[in-house]
Amino acid sequence: MSDLACPRCKTTKYRNPDLKLMVNVCGHSLCENCVDLLFVRGSGSCLECSVPLRRNNFRLQMFEDSYVEKETDIRKKILKDFNKKEEDFSSLREFNDYLEDVETIVFNLTNGIDLEETKRKVELYKKEHQDSIRKNRAKMSKEEEELEDMIATEREIVENNRNIIQAEINREKKQKLKQKEALIDDLMFSDLPANHIVATHQQEVSSQKIKSSELKTTKFSTGISMGKRDAFLPIKPVVEGKVFTYSPLTIHTAGPDFPPAHDIQNLGYLSHIRAASDQERAGGYEASLACERALQEAFCGLYLTS
Known part of the structure; x- marks a missing residue:
């Protein structure tokens, strides 16, 4: 995203983190400031393709690639x-x-x-x-209605959680402010030594933190208690009939057997096969796979008779 830039003023996301790119029907982007400057009369032409555009048709660019946006x-x-x-x-x-x-x-x-x-x-x-x-x-399909209900429920849960977190933050801020004011009052008006007053306040603050942590929820949203290893009941496997055992796949090609992998590597079968690039090897592809496929297709059906 730091590479995004306005084609007119050359402002980048790196220089201005608040940069907002806008796009219109032509798909070419401009920053918000350039749109306000060039389309102050409400209409104008695109700088790149000269398509007539209107100011109210500009919208915030959501994707990095303007082609995808278009x-x-x-x-x-x-x-x-x-x-x-x-x-x-x-x-x-x-x-x-x-x-x-x-x-x-x-x-x-x-x-x-x-x-x-x-x-x-x-x-x-x-x-x-x-x-x-x-x-x-x-007409809205049943699936779309269910999806909208799920989205609405999810939004409500997120909003409730956000309100709870914000209320907790505000409560902690007020509590810290009260503790600070109480400490200042004790230091100003108490006859006890300052280090004793500070140590007493630190002890009270730590004890209040322990109490508040104990009062916080100890369950997940599913109702399962935190820290419980046996929260889920073990599932007993149900076995009916014979247990599956793996056996190698036998391929009937109606032709001669193609060479094994070590012969393909050592006997020159790869001489006329394009070598795999670094990107292809990173994805698990090797030139020997293409060679094996070609040999299978060449040998398949050579022994087939009507």
Whole structure:
């Protein structure tokens, strides 16, 4: 995120941690100050692509890559109209073709491919499917309702926890202030030695901390007590029938056996195989895997007879 910068004023996130990048329909970003300066009259042109823009259409950039931001915005707008579900189609193939058309439209609009034709296609679809679009917008699926309920419940729990934590912080601040004022009063008006007064106050503060820690909750949100190893009941395995035992997989290729791994390494099979890069080796890929695959495909079916 520190590499993010405004293309006009060159301000970076590193120099200004409060930098806010804004994007419009074209997908090119500007910082908030440049937007206010360039679009003071409410409208203007993009500095990079010269597309006419309006000030009220700028929004806060959520992703680092402005291309992703642009694609996300276009996808949201398209899916408001192309909102059919799988149950609206007679077969899975028709539904998959529909999804492929949607992805093609999003890709074309994002990358500026056949813009006019794609826009006409979208407008034609909206005219021909007005009723279904309106019904699907009004109809919310059961899964979406459950998801919204879960999100609302989660937000309420987070808000309650935040209020509890803030109340605890305020209480501790007031308690520390009272202790400080009491210590100052004792040092000013008491006839006892200062070191004795300080030691007594430190002892009282430590005892109050112990009491407050004992009064704090000792259970998780699930109701299970903290520090209990036997909180969960042991699950007894249920075995029905014969216990599974592993046996190596036997591959019938109807052809000769391909060389083992050590022969592939030592007998020159890798001479014409591209070596794996450092990134590929980091992901677990080796050139010998490609060689083994090629040999399997070459030998497979050589002994097959009709």
